Amino acid sequence: MDFEYSQKVRDLQKRLEAFMDEHVYPSERVFREQLDAAESRWSIPPVMEELKEKARAEGLWNLFLPDSEYGAGLTNLEYAPLCEIMGRSPIAPEAFNCNAPDTGNMEVLVRYGSEEQKKRWLEPLLAGEIRSCFCMTEPDVASSDATNVRASIVRDGDEYVINGRKWWSSGAGDPRCRIAIVMGKSDPEAPRHEQQSMILVPLDTPGVKIERTLPVFGYDDAPHGHAEITFEDVRVPASNMIWGEGKGFAIAQGRLGPGRIHHCMRLIGVAERALELMCERVKNRVAFGKPLSEQGVIQQWVADSRIEIEQARLLTLKAAYMMDRVGNKEARSEIAQIKVVAPNVALRVLDRAIQAHGGAGVSDDFPLAYMWASSRTLRLADGPDEVHRAQIARLELRKERKTSAGERV
Incomplete structure (x- = not known):
């Protein structure tokens, strides 16, 4: 590589x-x-x-x-x-x-x-003229299993009718947010991974209501926010269906691969900035008669942070390399690995940086507290650590192991 x-x-x-x-x-x-x-x-x-x-x-x-x-x-x-x-x-x-x-x-x-969907929604998004949100997670089910979603998408002539409640729809509080991609069940009788569909729902459609925006560790993430949204007898044209009925799970898997790479690389950027802030702080603060940078424990924090960041970056680059070479499906173990590693590394580095800053570290005078809150949410976004670890383990256990004659397995 x-x-x-x-x-x-x-x-x-x-x-x-x-x-x-x-x-x-x-x-x-x-x-x-x-x-x-x-x-x-x-x-x-x-x-x-x-x-x-x-x-x-x-x-x-x-x-x-x-x-x-x-x-x-x-x-x-x-x-x-x-x-x-x-x-x-x-x-x-x-x-x-x-x-x-x-x-x-x-x-x-x-x-x-479709070409119609690209013309109406993709082009203004590419131009930065509007914003969008993604509605999958629901408050009443364990949404780490996407097959649990209960929101319904029912065909009625030339329209689909959507009913359900979603939350943590990031960006929906933004006044420029015009369109939501909504995941729901279109056929409860179909095979488990073909019951779901994704459909485009303009936020000004009758029956769409933003109930509230949700704070994250006390941060409102304005002006974008994370919204709880209800859909009550919402009608949209059948042409708003993305790809086709039953393709929701397949779309979700295609969407999440690159998205996880993006999250993980951004987290490495967060960790790098936190390490820089920590190094700057400890070189300019004196405690117990010498700069913090000369304290053994601080030096260990700096060294461990550098080691962990380098490891996380290399693993993420490997996942990106495999996605390019063999595709998201073949790289799913590596993608799951970085989704566990990157946020946890960022959080450890941030925690050390906050500790090195003392009281200032938990204030808004520095970006560390907000970075920590944002990074902590990414141990849940795109699936919790536990789901990714389970997938890594399943893939590892499926591998055929070559052993020498007489060796116990």
Whole structure:
């Protein structure tokens, strides 16, 4: 496996890093101040649209779409280091139109959408003019098993009727959110993994109601938020069905592979920034007569953080490499592995950085507390650790083992 970045990727890295230094990092505080000063927290800080305009003008736009006429044409392996850079700031992914859940939704439309669906929804998403949300998780069932979903999608002539309740629909609180991809059951009698479908539901359709936005460890994640949404006798044209009835589970699996790579590389970016903040802090703080950086336990924290970040990055690059070479299905063990490793590594590094900052670490004076809260949610998003570990174990146990004669197995 050759993980050396091509000249094309190295050039993009330099351009992204320069843009982050010049525009994104200085805008983080401006973003918060503008949001806090607005009449409603569910309004878009003007600085974000300014960043998007600059990024698009510099060609740093829609980098996430692999081998696509709509994006930069990068493979998963090529995009991974760029995603890491964007992960260093909570406002960076949107500035480059590489933010979840829009990235996953755009990939769904690119792969499985009709020409009509692409024209109406994909194009404005690619232009950064609207936002979207993904509605799968439900409050009344264990949604780590996607076959549990109860929301119904029933054909009625030239329409489908949707009923159900979803939550943790990230981005639905955003005033620019126009469309939801909803997963529900269209045929309860079909084979277990062919009962589900995905359908496009405009949020202004009668019967769609955003009940509330949900805080994450006290953070409202405004202006995007995570919503609980009810669908009551919602009618949409039959042409809104994505791919076809019974394809929901297959779409979900296709969507989650690249999405998990994106999450994991962003988490490595989070961990890198946390390590940088920790190193800066311990070199400038004195306790018990010497700088914290000279304390043995601090040096162990720094060393362990560097080791863990490097391991997580290499495993994620391996998963990206395999996705490109053999496809998501063959790389499912590696994808599951990084989904366990990356958030846990980020959380450990963040915890050390918070500890090194003392009381400041849990305040909003530094980004560490928010980064920790966001990273902790990713041990649940796209499936909890336990589900991924179970899949890794099943795949490992299925392997045929070669043993020498007489060796006990």
